[in-house]
Amino acid sequence: MEIEEILLEMKDTSELMVDLAYSALLYDNEEIAQHVIELEGRVDEWDQEVQKRAVERAIQDKDVEKALVFIRLADSIETVADGAVEIADVVLRDIEPHPVVAAALQESDTAIATVTVPTGSPATGQTLGEMKIASETGMWVIAIRRGDTWIYGPDENTLVEQGDLLIARGPMEAEEELRQYIGG
């Protein structure tokens, strides 16, 4: 992967981590919080990889400033990821996140909704891309729980199955549309 591609992966992952961390808090869900911690390891590795490649490229290009942009961006994105980890850490500690906090977060401009795909849902057997959930409802699926397993950061090729628990993010007003669209 080129530096630019790594930075893109870092950006998308850090945003997913923040979304997941707030979901973990909202639903007091330690599994999701644990996944945020795991993703942090990946972001850390990428950060170091960007630093290494940026310096290597600087030796070739003799372009100091370009190398610094890459290094600083990677470090900045890592800081966003650190914040997500700290939030997840509150969920994972013995201290119970206070229910009032979770209730307050539900009033956020951006809602995080969970919807179970019911029997006979038009979503069953379709991919997220085919369902166009995002453009049809305004919510987008950030994770899926299927039985005991979790799919984090699903993409357009991810198949939706009956019984899946979809965790989706979007504007408050779109939550009800998602529910109707999935038939949940």
Added chain:
Amino acid sequence: MEIEEILLEMKDTSELMVDLAYSALLYDNEEIAQHVIELEGRVDEWDQEVQKRAVERAIQDKDVEKALVFIRLADSIETVADGAVEIADVVLRDIEPHPVVAAALQESDTAIATVTVPTGSPATGQTLGEMKIASETGMWVIAIRRGDTWIYGPDENTLVEQGDLLIARGPMEAEEELRQYIGG
């Protein structure tokens, strides 16, 4: 404001800051980057306010753990905001963010799009709430540039005017829908 409400404001503001920071990077826009820095001041103040009130409440309730949840959450959200500031800082430094980075970010799962409201657009004179842009298109408006002024974090009551530049965030697939919906 109660502690819970402050935490909610902090959460929404930190997410807006991350979105704005990436927009600033994508469009090499120093005005947006500057606004991220300004918002940081607010998040800092809120962080201190949460700490103060959490301790005050602990004295009343004798509940140490609850106070710690509030304090740690506020600190965590502040870290997310710090990451956004660092990203904005790359844009504001003399070092030019490398165009290749901006190009790479355009491939992100979540797109940031800019659309100018053209003459005769159905959006003109309506509020964002009336337009239901988010649920109709899957993108939501995070900022509006109107002439020389900026509206950051507009809400459902914000009126859209002809010539407005809308900065919106959402899944890649929704960008074209937004363009068609606004008639831009």
